[in-house]
Amino acid sequence: MSKKDRVSSTLELRGVSRHFGPVKALDGLDLVVAPGELVALLGPSGCGKTTALRIVAGLEVATSGDLLVNGERYNDVAANARDMGMVFQSYSLFPNLSVSENIEYGLRARKIGTAERSKRVAQMLELVALESKAKAFPHQLSGGQQQRVALARALAIEPRVLLLDEPLSALDAQVRGQIREEIRRIQLELGITTLFVTHDQEEAMTIADRVGVMSQGRLEQIDTPDVLYNHPATNFVASFVGVMNKISSQISDGQVEIFGKRLKATKSEKSAGQVYALIRPEAIIVKTNTSNSNAKVLTRSFLGASSNIVCQLSDGTIVQSLMTSAGSGDLHPGSTVELEVTTSEVLVTYD
Amino acid sequence: MRISSLQKWFIVGFASLLGFTLFILPVIASSIYSFQEPGDKGYTFKSYTWLLDQDGFFSSMGTSLKLAVLAGVINISLMVPTMVYLNLKGQKFKSLVDFICILPLVIPVVSLAIGAQNAMPSFLQNSQYELVFFFVIIGLPFTYRTLDTSLQAISLKTLVEASRSLGASWIRTIIRVIVPAIRGGITGALFLTFALSIGEYTITSLLHWETFPTWTVVASQQNILGAIALSVFSFVGAIALLSIIALFSKKGVRQAEAEK
Numbered sequence: 001m002s003k004k005d006r007v008s009s010t011l012e013l014r015g016v017s018r019h020f021g022p023v024k025a026l027d028g029l030d031l032v033v034a035p036g037e038l039v040a041l042l043g044p045s046g047c048g049k050t051t052a053l054r055i056v057a058g059l060e061v062a063t064s065g066d067l068l069v070n071g072e073r074y075n076d077v078a079a080n081a082r083d084m085g086m087v088f089q090s091y092s093l094f095p096n097l098s099v100s101e102n103i104e105y106g107l108r109a110r111k112i113g114t115a116e117r118s119k120r121v122a123q124m125l126e127l128v129a130l131e132s133k134a135k136a137f138p139h140q141l142s143g144g145q146q147q148r149v150a151l152a153r154a155l156a157i158e159p160r161v162l163l164l165d166e167p168l169s170a171l172d173a174q175v176r177g178q179i180r181e182e183i184r185r186i187q188l189e190l191g192i193t194t195l196f197v198t199h200d201q202e203e204a205m206t207i208a209d210r211v212g213v214m215s216q217g218r219l220e221q222i223d224t225p226d227v228l229y230n231h232p233a234t235n236f237v238a239s240f241v242g243v244m245n246k247i248s249s250q251i252s253d254g255q256v257e258i259f260g261k262r263l264k265a266t267k268s269e270k271s272a273g274q275v276y277a278l279i280r281p282e283a284i285i286v287k288t289n290t291s292n293s294n295a296k297v298l299t300r301s302f303l304g305a306s307s308n309i310v311c312q313l314s315d316g317t318i319v320q321s322l323m324t325s326a327g328s329g330d331l332h333p334g335s336t337v338e339l340e341v342t343t344s345e346v347l348v349t350y351d
Numbered sequence: 352m353r354i355s356s357l358q359k360w361f362i363v364g365f366a367s368l369l370g371f372t373l374f375i376l377p378v379i380a381s382s383i384y385s386f387q388e389p390g391d392k393g394y395t396f397k398s399y400t401w402l403l404d405q406d407g408f409f410s411s412m413g414t415s416l417k418l419a420v421l422a423g424v425i426n427i428s429l430m431v432p433t434m435v436y437l438n439l440k441g442q443k444f445k446s447l448v449d450f451i452c453i454l455p456l457v458i459p460v461v462s463l464a465i466g467a468q469n470a471m472p473s474f475l476q477n478s479q480y481e482l483v484f485f486f487v488i489i490g491l492p493f494t495y496r497t498l499d500t501s502l503q504a505i506s507l508k509t510l511v512e513a514s515r516s517l518g519a520s521w522i523r524t525i526i527r528v529i530v531p532a533i534r535g536g537i538t539g540a541l542f543l544t545f546a547l548s549i550g551e552y553t554i555t556s557l558l559h560w561e562t563f564p565t566w567t568v569v570a571s572q573q574n575i576l577g578a579i580a581l582s583v584f585s586f587v588g589a590i591a592l593l594s595i596i597a598l599f600s601k602k603g604v605r606q607a608e609a610e611k
Binding site: 059079082083085086110150157 | 505509510514515520528
């Protein structure tokens with residue numbers, strides 16, 4: 001099974017909603033996942049991302065809206081006829097079946113012959129590098145190995161779409177990164193259309209072609225990780241993706257003054273009054289040896305090439321700055337410093 | 352409070368002694384007695400051969416085994432899908448079904464037997480197989496709890512969803528995934544229903560059917576040594592049955608482990 005002999009599918013959700021009584025778990029979701037693309041749905045718990053995934057899998061029924069795969073309406077297709085490979089958070093391997101039998105399960109359900117079955121199981125085991133564990137049982141595997149088997153099992157049926165429901169969140173930090181890389185490698189290798197659900201923004205940003213940030217059942221913004229980080233469309237996206245400083249200021253003539261510098265406020269609806277400017281840590285530099293001190297250093301955390309400096313303004317606001325470790329070596333807790341903004345444009349918020 | 356090893360041995364010793372006097376000793380005594388020739392003339396199998404010669408020994412035992420197996424199988428086939436449904440989607444009906452399953456313990460057996468028999472179709476009323484339905488009913492409180500516990504011990508929802516998304520039908524999901532995952536619970540429930548059915552006396556007697564327990568009562572009234580032989584026989588039979596079932600479920604586990 002390689003990229004050539006499979007046709008990737010398009011996944012489309014049109015105004016999909018899911019209401020539980022008065023609660024709108026999903027409120028009109030529009031989403032198109034292009035063939036071979038990996039889209040991550042990111043959001044806090046209860047934002048509807050898992051509900052969306054479960055509707056795609058057929059494990060949950062949409063209250064309204066349409067689900068299309070390659071343009072074909074899938075709303076009424078039963079879960080076991082959808083050809084969607086799904087990887088769950090954890091504990092989804094069949095405990096009484098060995099690794100090979102788990103991978104084989106979906107093929108047996110499709111009445112595929114023995115020879116073809118064993119061929120595909122061998123391919124899958126190779127793909128996830130678990131050939132040596134073919135006869136092992138789930139309880140004999142580590143968490144990371146279990147998720148790799150779950151991935152192999154989901155891919156063995158050559159699904160139209162791969163669905164990943166927080167597959168890494170039950171794993172140790174170290175293994176998590178490793179499996180994440182592996183999922184991405186395999187996904188690219190097979191060119192399979194993939195929907196990935198997570199609450200971990202780092203995970204979403206590193207693995208996905210595009211990230212959809214969700215909040216309260218709605219899609220706030222969907223774009224590449226770069227755009228999402230540098231040009232967040234809403235305040236929610238700005239504060240949910242990456243670290244964001246929130247600095248109080250006054251707006252006038254579409255401009256705010258931060259640390260003595262006037263910046264253009266983008267997407268501002270207010271022309272005057274109290275606002276908060278949203279600024280990334282890397283857009284703030286900390287200067288020592290200044291007569292113009294406006295902040296005090298609280299802590300400096302060494303992260304390797306860069307360092308994270310936490311400062312406090314005179315009004316008590318905490319501001320984070322990300323600088324090269326070389327350029328911030330003389331900063332110590334307690335030193336009075338001057339903060340400076342390096343951007344010329346800034347996103348503002350009113351609350 | 353820490354228990355010293357001396358105290359531990361004392362407790363174990365005392366419990367063993369108690370068990371021996373109250374349980375093992377009477378069994379040994381009646382076993383010896385059942386082999387005695389009346390009038391102190393040595394040992395003999397006479398009481399046992401008398402037992403085998405009695406009319407109805409084999410036929411009543413055959414009936415009991417047949418009905419008990421049927422009851423166990425029907426009970427399990429009814430309760431496994433029900434419990435799976437209740438634990439997956441029917442949470443709101445769970446307390447209702449729990450209540451219904453408890454009823455056989457609460458309703459007096461007499462009213463159960465007479466009342467339910469009236470409600471049965473006439474072809475069943477005239478057949479000993481009507482007992483199977485009563486046996487299924489009296490097994491419900493036990494199967495409900497046993498199956499519920501084992502279903503709650505597995506991640507049922509995820510396993511079912513994984514199976515469904517891999518393309519399996521509901522039947523395949525139940526047979527290939529759920530049943531193996533709760534095999535212990537099913538064996539337990541099966542055995543409980545079987546044991547209850549094979550020893551059931553009241554309903555059978557009220558409805559005038561002959562099974563092994565009712566036959567035992569009649570037969571033991573004719574010969575005191577025969578009656579003791581019968582109780583020894585039943586006891587050994589029950590132990591043998593228990594061991595076979597324990598062996599079966601262990602064998603299954605060992606087989607699974609060997610495959611690993």
